[in-house]
Every structure is written in C-alpha cells, then in structure tokens.
Amino acid sequence: MATEMTTQASSRFGVKRLAWIIGSAIFVGLCLRVAFAATPKIVTDLSNVIALSLAFAGLVVLTHYLGLLSLGQGAFVGVGAYAALHVVNDFGAPVLWMPLAGLIAGTLVGAVVAIPSLRLPKAYLALLTLSLGVAFPIILKQVDGNLPVTLDGEFIAPSWTGIAENDEHIWELFLVAAYASIAIFLVQGLLRGPIGRAFIASRDQPEAARAFGIPVYRLRLFGVALSGGMAGLAGGLLMVPTNFNDYTHFPEELSIKMFALAMAFGGSRLISAVPGALVLIFLPVWLIDRNWVVEYGWVGFVKSEGFIYAALLLATAYLTKGRGFMSLFESRAPKPTLKPSNRRVTSVVRGLVELDTQLGELEGLVAKQSDSRSREETND
Amino acid sequence: MSLFLQRTFDSLANGSAYAALAVAISMVFRSTGVLNLAQGQLAMFSTYIALVLATGPSPYMKFSSNTDLIGAAWPVWAAILGAIAISMVIGAFTERVIIRPISDNPVAAVGATLGLYLLLGAFVRKQWGGRTMFLGSPFPQTAEDRWDIGGARLWHDSVGITLTMIAVLGLLAVLQRRTKAGLAFRAVTSNRTGSLLVGIRVSRVLMFGWALAAGIGALAGGLIAGEINVRPDMMGRLLVFGLAAATLGGLRSPVLAFVGGYLFAFLETMLGGYVSFVDSQVTLVWALLVLIIVLFVRPSGLMPRTEAWQQK
CATH class of the missing domain: 1.20.5 (Single alpha-helices involved in coiled-coils or other helix-helix interfaces)
Structure with a gap:
C-alpha cells in the first residue's frame, strides 16, 4: 500500500516537473520572440514588470508566509534604486553590480525597520513601513535634489549575443530577467525548505513554533530583511532599463498600490506576484490611452486609478477575507498522508x-x- | 531664550493636530485592534466638507450645484461643527458597513482601511481638484491677535487650537469615566467577551468609538486647516506624526498619544530650528529616526513595560 502510494506520488512529481520544463521553455521562447519583435517601449515596460515582480514576491513572502504587513515596499524599491545608481556614479562600480547594491541596501533597511518593530505587536511593522513610505520621497528630494540623477554608464551587449548596439533595451531585458530568475529560484527553494515551513508555523501558531525551538523573532526579522532585499533588488533592476531616478518615482501611493495589488493577487505562490506587477505598470498606460485621467466629477472618480485600487482592495477584503484572488484558484485537495x-x-x-x-x-x-x-x- | 520660547509656541498648533490624530488612532486600535490608516484621509475629507459649508455655493467647486441646499456661507466654527457631525456619521457608517463584516481578519481590515484611504483621496481629487484652498481659522488670526511673552509671540489661534484640543480630551475623559456609554466603551476595550456576557451591545459601542474617532479627526483637520490650508495631501505628514505619537503611547493609551503628539511637534520644531543640517522639509525624517531609536531603547514607548508586553 505504502509502496504504491510512494510510486504514485513520484510519478505525479515527474509529470509535474516535465510540465514545468515544457512551460518554462515555451515562456522563454515567447520572451525571446517579444524581446526581438516588440517596440523598445514595450520591452522596457516588460523589464519593469519583471523587476517589480520581485518586489511583489517580497510582499507575498511577508504577507502570505509570515502574516506581516509592509506598507512601505515602494520605499524599499526606492532605496534599492538609489543605492544602485550611486554605487556606479559615486564609487565607480561596474554597472552589472547595480542590482546587488540594491539588494544589500534593501536588506539592510528592512532589517533596521524590522528590529525595533518586530519586538512589539504586528501593527508596528505596518506603521513604521508606512512612515518610511511617506518619508522616503522627502529624504530622496533632500539628498538628490529636485533634478533626476542619471546613470554614469551604459549597458552594452557583448558581441556574442548578436544584439545590435542601438538595441540595448533587449540586452537590458535579458539582464533583468536573468537576475530575477536567479532570485526567484533561490527564494522559491528557501520557501519550499525548512525555512518556508518555519515561516508558516510562526504565522499560524507562533507559540507552538517557539515550543518546537523555532526562533520566531529572528525568523520574522529574516523574513522582513528578505522581503526588503527582494524589493531593493527590484529597485536596482528598475534602474537597468530606466537609467535615471528622482523623488517622484517612489511616492507613498506606490507603496499603498503595491500592497493593494499584493493583497488582491497574492496567493501562497511567488508566481502570483506577476499579475500585480503587470497591473501596476500597464493600468496607468491603459487609463491614459482611454483619456480617462482628465475626466472629473462622479464619472471621473469612478474611472480614476484611486477608485480602481480602492475597489480592488475592498473586494479582496470582502470576497477572499484578505487571502487574495489567486488563493481561490489554488487546489485545496487533501495531500496524501505519506x-x-x-x-x-x-x-x-x-x-x-x-x-x-x-x-x-x-x-x-x-x-x-x-x-x-x-x-x-x-x-x- | 526668546527664540526657544517662540519655537515652543510655534509647535503648539501642529502639536494639537498630531495629538488629535494620535488620540483618534489609538481609540480605534484600542477598541477594535484595527489600525485605521484612513484616519488622516477621513480628516482631510471632513475638512473639505467644512470648506464647502464655509464657502457656500462657489463657481470654483466642481460640484457647486450640490451646495445650493446649504444656502449662504456658514461661519468657520459652525462649518467645522457641521463637518464633525457629518464625519461622525461617516465614521459610524464605515465601522458598520466596511469594517464589521471583516473585523475577525486583521489583514483584511487593514486592507479595507487602505481601500478607504485611496477612495477618499481619489474622490477629493476628482471633485475638488488638487489645488490649495483656504478655510481660515475659527479663532482670530490677524497680525495683532497675539500676546508678546518674553520677547516671543503667542498667537491667539495657536492658544485657541491647543485649548480646544485639551478641552476635547477632557470631555472625552469625562465621557469615559462618568457616563454609561463611556463605561461600556471601557468594558469593551478591556474584555470584549466579558462585555458581551454582561449584556453590553459591543457592536454598537464599537460603532460609537469609530464615530467619536472620526469626529476628533474632523476637528483636527478643521482646526489645522487655518494653518496649513486645504489640499488633498494635507494629512500625509500629519498622519505620520499622528501614528508616531500613537506609537509613543503604545497605540492603546489616548492620554499618552496626546502627550506624544505635542512631544513630536516640539521635537520637529526644535530640530528644524536648532540643528543646522536638518532642513525644515526633512524634520519628518529625523522625527522618524527618533521614533525608531525610541522603539529600540524602549519598545513600549511611554507606556509602562508590563502593559506593553501584555499586548503581544
């Protein structure tokens, strides 16, 4: 009986893995097709979507794995972007190191915010991150001034890639996709292992987790730092196609919109971060294309970005009890006991x-x- | 010395606004466990209501035709009182319709308050636009309306705002200690199940708490509008200071939150005034840093440690 079950499970796992490999191959093929065929604007938007997916994945880790709230994810992204630009401009680091600088800066700021706030009830983290979200554009304006800071360097594709010199947006897309894939692969591995299980245990039963020897405070601290690091990396990656940064890029609304989207689309899987990033990048474009942004009064209100986000948040709160719409599609079949x-x-x-x-x-x-x-x- | 005195006086009006928001936030958190992040936007929205009442039908307003019902312009104090009444109804409505159905899930409840935050912001921007408007103060505000004390100027409206806030906190204390509604509120915040067992209508008490918090927020918005003018983002900065002040009070003590509000305003003014590298624009950041340091050193804020750890 047991042997039969184990064989069944392993064959199912094999089929699943094969489906993943085929799916990934099709996805990579599609990406290559889009990268070489689409306009530079679309390719840059896609690079931004891939980068921001990482920041959303950080929010998924925090919200759905740890049950914590971060209302300053936009600020973490901004910190990463700032660090990425300045490590090249001020310290002469190679441009390929930019995302790593963002990762380190985001992790550090995440840890600094988490250390005091996690010692108190969970609401304090939300409160401090919201404060950071509001304060960040003010800090950036003070530090960098009113004018945008431009990157002192450029991304030139190596000759073996066959990418033309004026098609640097394609090379930038590949760079962003490579960094993001590695990061998602590592984080996914982390979440599937003992750390991911400890995250869930500390979310659902913190007292029991403590009794089993799980250091809940340190684990949450690690989770917030990880989430901050992912957002910082996203910020660094955003600077690859954008090449400039100023204080208007990361307003407090960005953090709130990111939270709204992570809450609405975030299931318990990292892949659920992608729809959030797609909406964040393409919704404003869609609204401008329809000329809705210039309408005022009641009609303008209903067609505004704020109303759409608010409706999304309220619908998520009521219809899914805060679990997110992707959770509705996740299978609830009982897992085999063995x-x-x-x-x-x-x-x-x-x-x-x-x-x-x-x-x-x-x-x-x-x-x-x-x-x-x-x-x-x-x-x- | 006179400069120090002047800066202390200058911090009074802002301190009152921070204190009022902090009190409103801690009242809601204490009773429901929900961090109402829309508190600032609710206050901003009620300031616009006060503006409509005070201005009367105006060609500059997008929905001027709707203000015909209001008739002639109201005095500022009456407009603020009207806005408080309307805000209390909105606060009660918010609790009943938005928060209560999902109150058992804190993440969903915080999400709903953020939804309200975005909704109110979008509504105000689409109805009134993004430009600055002027409400004026309910207290005398001309250049002569001041007392000169020790070489510093103490403005009448700063004193009026501060005294109003102290009076409101006093009234709140009386309401909580001397009335049946206050007793019920205290019982609910202390033990909700026990309150249900002794026959207190908990949901009604919570609705009352939200209404009261919205009213206090509306008062803060109306009073501070004379200082900072009315615009859609007027409460962003105030909300951060309000949250920080509420944190100093351990999120559960309105009195300590009130004290925290004045402390933060004092700190903000002094940092901006005396520390050369702190620009007045970034005092917010330094105040946040101070808050982080305080939470590092004393996580319970101004609250006694035992009470703070009991909350965990």
Whole structure:
C-alpha cells in the first residue's frame, strides 16, 4: 500500500516537473520572440514588470508566509534604486553590480525597520513601513535634489549575443530577467525548505513554533530583511532599463498600490506576484490611452486609478477575507498522508508501515490459533 | 531664550493636530485592534466638507450645484461643527458597513482601511481638484491677535487650537469615566467577551468609538486647516506624526498619544530650528529616526513595560 502510494506520488512529481520544463521553455521562447519583435517601449515596460515582480514576491513572502504587513515596499524599491545608481556614479562600480547594491541596501533597511518593530505587536511593522513610505520621497528630494540623477554608464551587449548596439533595451531585458530568475529560484527553494515551513508555523501558531525551538523573532526579522532585499533588488533592476531616478518615482501611493495589488493577487505562490506587477505598470498606460485621467466629477472618480485600487482592495477584503484572488484558484485537495521528502524518513515510514502490516497479520494468526484452541477445549 | 520660547509656541498648533490624530488612532486600535490608516484621509475629507459649508455655493467647486441646499456661507466654527457631525456619521457608517463584516481578519481590515484611504483621496481629487484652498481659522488670526511673552509671540489661534484640543480630551475623559456609554466603551476595550456576557451591545459601542474617532479627526483637520490650508495631501505628514505619537503611547493609551503628539511637534520644531543640517522639509525624517531609536531603547514607548508586553 505504502509502496504504491510512494510510486504514485513520484510519478505525479515527474509529470509535474516535465510540465514545468515544457512551460518554462515555451515562456522563454515567447520572451525571446517579444524581446526581438516588440517596440523598445514595450520591452522596457516588460523589464519593469519583471523587476517589480520581485518586489511583489517580497510582499507575498511577508504577507502570505509570515502574516506581516509592509506598507512601505515602494520605499524599499526606492532605496534599492538609489543605492544602485550611486554605487556606479559615486564609487565607480561596474554597472552589472547595480542590482546587488540594491539588494544589500534593501536588506539592510528592512532589517533596521524590522528590529525595533518586530519586538512589539504586528501593527508596528505596518506603521513604521508606512512612515518610511511617506518619508522616503522627502529624504530622496533632500539628498538628490529636485533634478533626476542619471546613470554614469551604459549597458552594452557583448558581441556574442548578436544584439545590435542601438538595441540595448533587449540586452537590458535579458539582464533583468536573468537576475530575477536567479532570485526567484533561490527564494522559491528557501520557501519550499525548512525555512518556508518555519515561516508558516510562526504565522499560524507562533507559540507552538517557539515550543518546537523555532526562533520566531529572528525568523520574522529574516523574513522582513528578505522581503526588503527582494524589493531593493527590484529597485536596482528598475534602474537597468530606466537609467535615471528622482523623488517622484517612489511616492507613498506606490507603496499603498503595491500592497493593494499584493493583497488582491497574492496567493501562497511567488508566481502570483506577476499579475500585480503587470497591473501596476500597464493600468496607468491603459487609463491614459482611454483619456480617462482628465475626466472629473462622479464619472471621473469612478474611472480614476484611486477608485480602481480602492475597489480592488475592498473586494479582496470582502470576497477572499484578505487571502487574495489567486488563493481561490489554488487546489485545496487533501495531500496524501505519506509524502516525506527526506529519503531516510521515507524508508523509516515504509519500514513502520510494513511492521504494522506484519503485526496485523501476526495478530490475525494469534487470534485464529486461540480461536482453534478454545474450540478444541470446548470439544474436549 | 526668546527664540526657544517662540519655537515652543510655534509647535503648539501642529502639536494639537498630531495629538488629535494620535488620540483618534489609538481609540480605534484600542477598541477594535484595527489600525485605521484612513484616519488622516477621513480628516482631510471632513475638512473639505467644512470648506464647502464655509464657502457656500462657489463657481470654483466642481460640484457647486450640490451646495445650493446649504444656502449662504456658514461661519468657520459652525462649518467645522457641521463637518464633525457629518464625519461622525461617516465614521459610524464605515465601522458598520466596511469594517464589521471583516473585523475577525486583521489583514483584511487593514486592507479595507487602505481601500478607504485611496477612495477618499481619489474622490477629493476628482471633485475638488488638487489645488490649495483656504478655510481660515475659527479663532482670530490677524497680525495683532497675539500676546508678546518674553520677547516671543503667542498667537491667539495657536492658544485657541491647543485649548480646544485639551478641552476635547477632557470631555472625552469625562465621557469615559462618568457616563454609561463611556463605561461600556471601557468594558469593551478591556474584555470584549466579558462585555458581551454582561449584556453590553459591543457592536454598537464599537460603532460609537469609530464615530467619536472620526469626529476628533474632523476637528483636527478643521482646526489645522487655518494653518496649513486645504489640499488633498494635507494629512500625509500629519498622519505620520499622528501614528508616531500613537506609537509613543503604545497605540492603546489616548492620554499618552496626546502627550506624544505635542512631544513630536516640539521635537520637529526644535530640530528644524536648532540643528543646522536638518532642513525644515526633512524634520519628518529625523522625527522618524527618533521614533525608531525610541522603539529600540524602549519598545513600549511611554507606556509602562508590563502593559506593553501584555499586548503581544
């Protein structure tokens, strides 16, 4: 029985993996097609979507894995963008290091915000991050001034890529996609392992998690720093296609919109970060294309970005109880009880099940024997 | 010394606004456990209501035809009182329609308050536009309306705003300690299940709490509008200081939140005035840094430590 279940599970896993590989290959093919065929504007927008997906994935980690609220994700993205530009402009670092500078800066700021706020109830993190979201554009304006800061460097594709010199947007898209894929791969691995399970345990049963030896405070701190780092990396990646930064790029509304979208589309999987990034980038373009932004009065109100985001947030709160619309599509089928990922555990469980079967058979034999013995006694 | 005195006096009006918002936030958090992030926007919206009442039908307003019902322009104090009444109804409505159905899920509730935040911002921008408007102060505000104390000028409207806020806090204390409604509110904030068991209508009390918080926010908006003028983003900065002040009060003590509001305003003015590298535009940042440091050193803020840890 146990062997059968394990075989079934492994064959299902194999099919799933194959589907993933085929899906990824099709996706990469599509991306290549779009990168070489679409206009530079669309390619740049796609680069921004990929970069922002990372920031949304950070919010998914925080909100859906740890049950914490960050209302300053836009500020973390801004911190990453600032660090990325200045590490090249002021320290002469190679342009390819920009995203790494964003990652480090975002992680550090995340940790600084998390250390004091996580010692208190969860609301304090929301409060401090919101404050950071409001304060960040003011800080940036003070530090960088009113004028945009432009990158002192450029992304030139190596000759082996075959990308023409004036098609740098294609090379930038590949760079952003490569960084984002590596980051998502690492974070996904992290979330599937013991750390991801500890995140969920600390979210659902913090006291029980503490009793099992999980350091809940340190784990949450790590989660916030990870989320900040992902947003910082997103900021660094945003600077790859954009090449300039100023204080108007990261207003407080950006953080609130990001939270709204992460809440609305965020399921328990990192892939749910993509729709949020798509809406954030393409909704304003769509509204401008329809000339809705210039309408006033009641009609203008209903057609405004603020109304759309507010409706999305309220609908998420009511219809999904804050879990997000993607969670409605996640399968709720009960998982097989025997599915340990560790080989040693599998063999132990299999041995135990076999032992249980043998014991059952032995009990049957003993019962049969005692039954025949008692019958003999009755006959006597 | 006179400069120090002047800066202290200057911090009074802002301190009153921060204190009022902080009190409103801690009242809602204390009773429902929901961090009302729309508190600032609610206050901003009620300031626009006061503006409509005070201005009367105006060709500069997008919905001027709707103001015919109001008739002639009201005095500023009457307009603020009218806005408080309307805001209290909006606050009660918000609790009943938006928050109560999802109050068992804090993430959804915070999301709903953010939805309200965006909704009010969008509404005000589309109805009144983004430009600055003038409401005026309910207190005398001319150049002669001041007292000269120790070489510093104490403006009548600053004193009026401060005294009004202190009076409101006093009234709130009396309401909580001397009336049945206040007793019920205290019981609900202390033990909701116990309150239900002794027959208190908890939902009604919570609605009352939200209405009261919205009214206090409206008062803050109306009073400070004479200082900072009316525009859609007028409450962003005030909300951050209000939240910070509420934090200093441990998010649950209106009295400490009130004190925190004045402390932050004092700190803001002094940092901007005495520290050369702190521009008046970035005092917000330094105040936030101070808040982070305070939370590092004393996580419970001004609250006694035992009470703060009980909240965890």
